[in-house]
Amino acid sequence: MSSASTPPGARAAATTRGRPPKLDQARTVEVALALLDEAGLDALTMRRLAEAMDVRAGALYRYFATKHELLTAMAEALLADCLERPLPSPDWSERLAELAHRMRAALLSRRDGARVYAGTHSTGRHTLGFADTLIGVLREADFAPDDAARAALTLVNFTLGHTLEEQAALQVAGDGPADPERLRDAVTAAQYPHLAVTLPVLTSTDFTAHFAFGLRLLIDGLRAAGPGPAAPGTGG
Template sequence: MSAASTPSPSSPPGARPATTTGRGRPPKLDPARTVEVALALLDEAGLDALTMRRLAEAMDVRAGALYRYFATKHDLLTAMAEVLLADCLDRPLSSPDWSERLAELARRMRTALLGRRDGARVYAGTHATGAHTLGFADALIGVLREAGFAADDAARAALTVVHFTLGHTLEEQAACQGAGEHGPADPERLREAVTPGRYPHLATALPVLAGTDSAAHFEFGLTLLLQGLRALGPGDTRPETA
């Protein structure tokens, strides 16, 4: 007699429940282990090389077995994205100031995405609804609501923080992959193209544009974003949209 399928507490969101054998042996394949192996392959070969077939080979199972838990590759990426944010709320925020708390959450997200090869590409467009993703979103909106922002403004501000952080990290990781291949990260190619006579303003900004201090670029953009939110101000009395 076979045992019933039961969901595992640690199963990634969107995954179907694992099935135990009649004799109580652990399943050869389960959602959590599948995501773990997929993340290892991601670090090893990158997102473009992460296919369901390659993942199945790494787990020594048939490719069709993976679809018991993840109907599509997008479902798998959504589960992987959920894991990426696992450590973003592992410790309390350090500042009582709302803007600093918001900045700290943005920095934690950037660090989490940079912690995996192609992490930003994995996260982009997945819209996970697991505890890590929803908890992070709740923390962002909570900081703003506690500061006095209207619910609509808090929601849009949280989306802006996430989109800025995600977009910046996408560019960072793309630049790293393009380095040495005459891609967007090749500063010499940019220096050769920007001649002072033809592009005088770009020439004056070239030290920054051709620089590799991504953290400084991120902090500058984050500062602008926070200044804009301060200008909007908590306690705005504009009516919320229906």
């Protein structure tokens, strides 16, 4: 069929088919997260991202001057769904636990998600909204502002640290699950009696149970300390 007999709309579709979508910040983050799942954080480079998007590497710097800026935007995207559903309980401790579980699930939703999030300190609406909700739960329970802030930091740091270890334990150089036999072989009852008796838990990959236990200790500690005025010299 000659071009003269081809309808104009069909010619337009033919010329745009195969053309890479317009480069923008949102699509860049989307492709970066897909590459993260495919190859892991260590393999995610600006050059590899540019190749996946079929653009020159320099084009990415219009939106992200450094890789750290890209990671910050990726971290912001990780928390996008954390506040989509209302918190189910009026009890502050249950609301706090729910937020921690949602954050862990968000970090686990992507390969190396915790490593991406660590140290980014996004000021995007998802991150700030999550932090504001977390602190709001504590302030509504009558924790002093300084105590609420420190409790929120503790909860986030525990969740992040646990998930970092969890994702690391499930991989050996990104190639597969860690082998608990190494610890079992190294621990003898004669030399390490306390480790030996707790090996079933120490080598368990039930990270949900590990997380729930630590989170319960943290919240029980907050409940025992009790909300109230800030201690002298701490402000609030």
